[in-house]
Amino acid sequence: MSTLTPNMSLVVPTVGVELGPDWATDLNADLGILDQHNHSNGQGVQITPSGLNINADLNFNQNNLTAVKTVNFHNLSGNLAGTSPNLGCIYVAGGELVYNDEAGNVVPITHSGSVNAGAGSITGLPSGTASASFSAGTFVWQSATNTPANMDNGSVILRNIVANSKGLTLNPPNSMAADYSLTLPSVPAQTNVMTLDNSGNMSSITYDQVGVNMTSTGANAIANTRTRSTGTTVGAGGVAISSSSSTFSTSSGSAVDVTNLTVTITTTGRPVYIGLQPDGTASVSNILITSTSDTVSAVAVLVRGATTIHKSHITSILGGGVIISNNSIPPGSVWTVDAVAAGTYTYKVQTLIDDSSGTVSVAFSNIKLVAYEL
Numbered sequence: 001m002s003t004l005t006p007n008m009s010l011v012v013p014t015v016g017v018e019l020g021p022d023w024a025t026d027l028n029a030d031l032g033i034l035d036q037h038n039h040s041n042g043q044g045v046q047i048t049p050s051g052l053n054i055n056a057d058l059n060f061n062q063n064n065l066t067a068v069k070t071v072n073f074h075n076l077s078g079n080l081a082g083t084s085p086n087l088g089c090i091y092v093a094g095g096e097l098v099y100n101d102e103a104g105n106v107v108p109i110t111h112s113g114s115v116n117a118g119a120g121s122i123t124g125l126p127s128g129t130a131s132a133s134f135s136a137g138t139f140v141w142q143s144a145t146n147t148p149a150n151m152d153n154g155s156v157i158l159r160n161i162v163a164n165s166k167g168l169t170l171n172p173p174n175s176m177a178a179d180y181s182l183t184l185p186s187v188p189a190q191t192n193v194m195t196l197d198n199s200g201n202m203s204s205i206t207y208d209q210v211g212v213n214m215t216s217t218g219a220n221a222i223a224n225t226r227t228r229s230t231g232t233t234v235g236a237g238g239v240a241i242s243s244s245s246s247t248f249s250t251s252s253g254s255a256v257d258v259t260n261l262t263v264t265i266t267t268t269g270r271p272v273y274i275g276l277q278p279d280g281t282a283s284v285s286n287i288l289i290t291s292t293s294d295t296v297s298a299v300a301v302l303v304r305g306a307t308t309i310h311k312s313h314i315t316s317i318l319g320g321g322v323i324i325s326n327n328s329i330p331p332g333s334v335w336t337v338d339a340v341a342a343g344t345y346t347y348k349v350q351t352l353i354d355d356s357s358g359t360v361s362v363a364f365s366n367i368k369l370v371a372y373e374l
Contacts (some may be wrong), residue, residue, distance in 0.1 A: 002026055007045050008033055057085075073097075082106050137161065228372075233264040240265040240347075242369040244279035249363040253353050255301055261349035261369040269342040270373045274302055274310070275335025276349065277370055285366040286328045289314055296327070297355035298362035300334045303348050310336035314362065315355075331367045337374070347371050 001018035002011050010033060011026035018026070037044040073092035080086040080093070082104030090099045090109075096116075097109040108116045112127070124130075129145040143149035155172070159165040185194070185203045192204035205213070229238035240263035248259045265272065278285035289298050302310035312334045316327035338347075349369055353360050 008037060008043060010034070079106050232262070235266045236268050237373070238265065239370065239372040244281070245349075245364045245367045247363060247365045249361050250351060251353055251359070251361045255299075255350040255352045258349040258351055258364050258367075261364070261367065262346065263348075263369055263371050264344065264346045265371050265373075266344045267340060267342055267373050269340075272338045272340060272345070272347075272371055272373055273335065274304075274338055274347050274369070274371045276300075276331035276333075276367050278331060279366045279368045281366055283366045285331055287314060287331060287334070287367070288326065288328045288363045288365065289316055289360065290326050290363070291316065291360040296353070296360045298353050298360070299351060301350040301352070302334070302336055303350055304338060304340070304345050309338050310334075313354075331364075 001022070002013045004010065005012060010030040012030075013023045013026050039046050075095060076091060076093040078093055079098055080089070080091060080100060082100050086100050087102050087104065088100065090097065092098070096111060099107045099109055101107060110116055129142075130149065131140075131142050133140045133142075141149040141151060156170045157167040158170065159167045180200045182196075182200045183202060185201075188204050190206070192206055193210055195203050195205055197203070226237070229235060230241055231238070232240065232242055234240045242263050243260040245258055245260050250256050261276075276287075287298075287300060289296055297313055297315040300312040300314065301308055314327060314329055334349075338345075347369065349364070351362050351364065353362060
């Protein structure tokens with residue numbers, strides 16, 4: 001005389017069949033079930049989204065929201081204030097995902113389509129196709145795809161790619177009146193000297209060009225500070241000075257070496273001065289011919305190796321039957337310039353009597369031989 005509903009098992013009396021008081025009893029029981037139903041299974045039809053109208057905050061009583069496929073946020077025009085009730089919440093504002101933490105910090109999570117780097121890292125990224133990346137041991141900074149980016153930083157420390165390498169620090173000047181750039185030069189075809197103009201452009205010139213560009217100030221400074229070794233044997237740039245001849249005398253008609261007047265010098269290809277000078281003592285320095293005839297001639301010879309490069313005649317012609325004649329010349333009268341290629345050369349002084357009608361001798365007294373590159 002009754003049926004049961006499918007969702008809550010309510011007793012439905014059959015009209016005209018079920019009589020009271022059974023009909024009234026069933027109806028009272030049905031009203032008790034309706035009063036406590038909650039739309040869970042067996043407690044009525046479950047409510048669909050179309051049956052909901054949420055028009056205030058919905059409290060989940062600290063329960064989890066489970067089995068959610070997606071969460072679609074409303075796009076706010078601006079960030080929510082970091083105050084209650086907006087603490088510990090996540091939302092979308094201006095098209096970006098934002099989180100307000102419990103301390104009231106408003107934390108952007110995304111920026112322009114990528115995860116936001118956040119404070120303390122690289123701000124401004126992403127920006128277009130600009131990027132900072134690390135690959136194969138190299139950090140790569142790009143302002144756009146395949147386009148390098150400038151860097152603005154302090155001193156740069158360069159190290160070898162090994163553990164615990166020592167560092168080389170590149171520093172800007174401590175005081176600069178304005179910003180400026182240093183532009184590196186191209187690699188030259190040979191080893192050059194680097195230059196820097198007042199616009200910050202670095203370039204290079206050959207060693208020869210340094211000399212061409214040098215003023216008298218620089219040239220004189222080099223000349224004034226140049227060191228030149230001395231001795232009977234010297235290297236490039238040195239001044240070769242022999243020992244003193246003391247008093248050397250000969251009557252030989254063939255060339256003989258003058259005692260001690262020998263030096264060795266290494267040259268770079270410039271001409272070489274070779275000459276005689278006083279030995280620097282208080283004694284008289286000269287080349288003296290003594291003869292019992294009124295006509296006499298002697299020769300001072302400068303020799304490079306085995307080659308004669310200079311001859312100076314010392315001649316006395318008095319006439320009139322003079323029994324004894326003397327003729328003296330200063331040692332500085334004998335000199336020459338020898339143009340030779342770069343190398344090492346030995347110079348010496350020889351002498352001989354080449355014309356005489358009597359007893360003749362030639363003497364070299366207190367003389368030194370000097371040789372140096374001009």
